[in-house]
Amino acid sequence: RSRNDQVATDLRLWLREAIDELRTQIRLTQAALLDLAEQKRDAVLPGYTHLQRAQPILFAHWCLAYFEMLSRDRERLGETRRRVNVMPLGSAALAGASFPIDREIVARELGFAGVSRNSVDAVSDRDFCVEFVAACSLIMVHLSRLAEEIILYSTTEFGFFQLSDAVATGSSLMPQKKNPDSMELVRGKAGRVFGDALSLLTMLKGLPLAYNKDMQEDKEAIFDAFDTTFSCLEVSALVLRNMELNEKRMREAASRGMMNATELADYLVRKGTPFREAHETVGKVVVRAIESGVELSDLSLDELRSFSNRIESDVFESLTLEQTLATKSRTGGTAPERVAEALAYARASL
Known part of the structure; x- marks a missing residue:
């Protein structure tokens, strides 16, 4: 024993x-x-x-x-x-x-x-x-x-x-x-x-x-x-x-600081621009916005088109906070419908 x-x-x-x-x-x-x-x-x-x-x-x-x-x-x-x-x-x-x-x-x-x-x-x-x-x-x-x-x-x-x-x-x-x-x-x-x-x-x-x-x-x-x-x-x-x-301060913070720059690059890709070129172009746009003390969406269409003639008037819709969120719509992304699904799945898993 x-x-x-x-x-x-x-x-x-x-x-x-x-x-x-x-x-x-x-x-x-x-x-x-x-x-x-x-x-x-x-x-x-x-x-x-x-x-x-x-x-x-x-x-x-x-x-x-x-x-x-x-x-x-x-x-x-x-x-x-x-x-x-x-x-x-x-x-x-x-x-x-x-x-x-x-x-x-x-x-x-x-x-x-x-x-x-x-x-x-x-x-x-x-x-x-x-x-x-x-x-x-x-x-x-x-x-x-x-x-x-x-x-x-x-x-x-x-x-x-x-x-x-x-x-x-x-x-x-x-x-x-x-x-x-x-x-x-x-x-x-x-x-x-x-x-x-x-x-x-x-x-x-x-x-x-x-x-x-x-x-x-x-x-x-x-x-x-x-x-x-x-x-x-x-x-x-x-x-x-x-x-x-x-929530107001959180939304304001999420709407400033060029946080839609990637969205602008993706916009150019959807218009037929290779991503490497789109990335470089948006980098130049960001520099212009910083120098002007404004956000990307505050630049005029003419200013944006001076960097790429593929940019059209629909660009401003793409640059909104709502659209920036909505486009991340693959599984695991932050689009509202994906998050709603994830919340339901998480609740069921408990």
Whole structure:
């Protein structure tokens, strides 16, 4: 009778339940994203690359990006659970049991899908712990990215989002301050979970077979990773349900900064211009607009035609915010009809 296989079994039983709880909380956080997206399905947000304004997108499309990340997290945890759900009990200290026990019956009684096939590996395996904490780490990467954007978009400089007093705090010195502490803590705690993953890997990397007392250190890492990740999912959902949008400012930002430049290049391509030439032409048009202190749509038809005789009066319709969104109509794009379909699909998947 050894504790080696008993502890390994208990740990797997605990992790099964922990994974189920995390997957449930991921669903709740995803539901908060969907609820917000459906409430604000007409809101427009500047899309960024390199933190520079790139192309306009629907705010709901932005929400769905995080929904997709969390969907992968939920799926990843499910795959991890499948490998967790193997019973090591009956492996004894390392060489296996010498009494006529039926391990398969015990596995069924405990809800395991199967039994381990090598007793030495069974008592020394902690791969499933690493997998679990690695999955938690990716969840925290995604929550940290969400937190960073909420923090950024809540600043006076952006002014797209406003957090309610329920999820923000004031300053002990400056009366005007409203600090996004909730999201800052989520962002900060990501590093804590990454540390849990590194501690597990470091603890395991030089261990000889089979069981070693070093493995006692696995509990602190997985318990902390679970508690931290679960709490951060809860807080993120709470923030999403206590966040207001400044839709006017978001739309204004999405309508400025030459964010329809790609649309003008696509317009020229549809008129028969090779994209390389269209890209170069639009670059010159952008320079003219910057020098004139106007947006592309503010340039006159004559000015636009001075760069390409393929440009006609219908160009102005192509340069509208609505048309810029509508043309991104392939599956996965930000066109309103595609986003509506994606929202319905996402809701059905929960």
